[in-house]
Amino acid sequence: MKPLIERVILNSDSDVEYPFQGDPYVPTRTENPYHIAVDPFPGYAHNYEQVIEEAHHVESRFPVGINVFYHCLMHEMVWRSNGAADLTGNEGWVALSGKRIPIHPAITRSLVAHEYGHIVYRFIHRRAGQDFINQYLSIRQIDYFDSLRPRSWHMNFEEIAVNDFRILVCGRESEYWPHNCPHPFEVIELRDFWKKLKRNHGG
Numbered sequence: 001m002k003p004l005i006e007r008v009i010l011n012s013d014s015d016v017e018y019p020f021q022g023d024p025y026v027p028t029r030t031e032n033p034y035h036i037a038v039d040p041f042p043g044y045a046h047n048y049e050q051v052i053e054e055a056h057h058v059e060s061r062f063p064v065g066i067n068v069f070y071h072c073l074m075h076e077m078v079w080r081s082n083g084a085a086d087l088t089g090n091e092g093w094v095a096l097s098g099k100r101i102p103i104h105p106a107i108t109r110s111l112v113a114h115e116y117g118h119i120v121y122r123f124i125h126r127r128a129g130q131d132f133i134n135q136y137l138s139i140r141q142i143d144y145f146d147s148l149r150p151r152s153w154h155m156n157f158e159e160i161a162v163n164d165f166r167i168l169v170c171g172r173e174s175e176y177w178p179h180n181c182p183h184p185f186e187v188i189e190l191r192d193f194w195k196k197l198k199r200n201h202g203g
């Protein structure tokens with residue numbers, strides 16, 4: 001695996017590509033680059049040193065053994081979310097959106113753990129398939145919901161699981177629980193479930 005210093009990237013203005021049609025974008029460093037669509041307004045990026053520290057923390061809590069590239073963008077993503085993440089081939093990318101005002105360090109702590117959680121979730125899902133989701137739903141006693149309609153993000157199952165990961169596995173910003181199902185501290189079996197997932201899938 002490449003060291004974190006090569007995988008955490010502070011993107012500058014010169015990394016923005018301007019196609020004739022469509023939004024400007026920043027390509028990820030993955031072998032198969034994903035185009036992160038951005039607003040060209042100059043913004044502030046997440047603090048680079050803090051992102052390295054947090055990436056080190058979350059990867060040590062649940063190593064997946066693949067190269068994950070973290071992009072600290074100096075521009076805001078057109079999705080208007082704080083970040084995004086995905087697997088591509090045998091690599092992963094995390095986008096940390098820039099903002100028009102400087103970013104509070106608690107957001108960086110919460111966001112790096114959350115976005116890395118998407119990498120972990122998809123990595124487990126790829127290996128364990130639907131069983132993983134079925135077991136998870138039965139422990140949490142909720143129904144599967146995967147739509148991202150306006151004001152329904154908080155009901156999205158993957159977002160709930162990823163915030164469980166942020167709090168239970170990474171120990172980050174536990175007071176931030178924007179969902180209407182119980183806080184992970186209140187779901188007794190959940191901590192052991194994540195321990196088991198780490199034993200089976202964490203490298």
Ligand SMILES: [Zn+2]
Binds near residue numbers: 118159
């Ligand atoms: Zn998310």
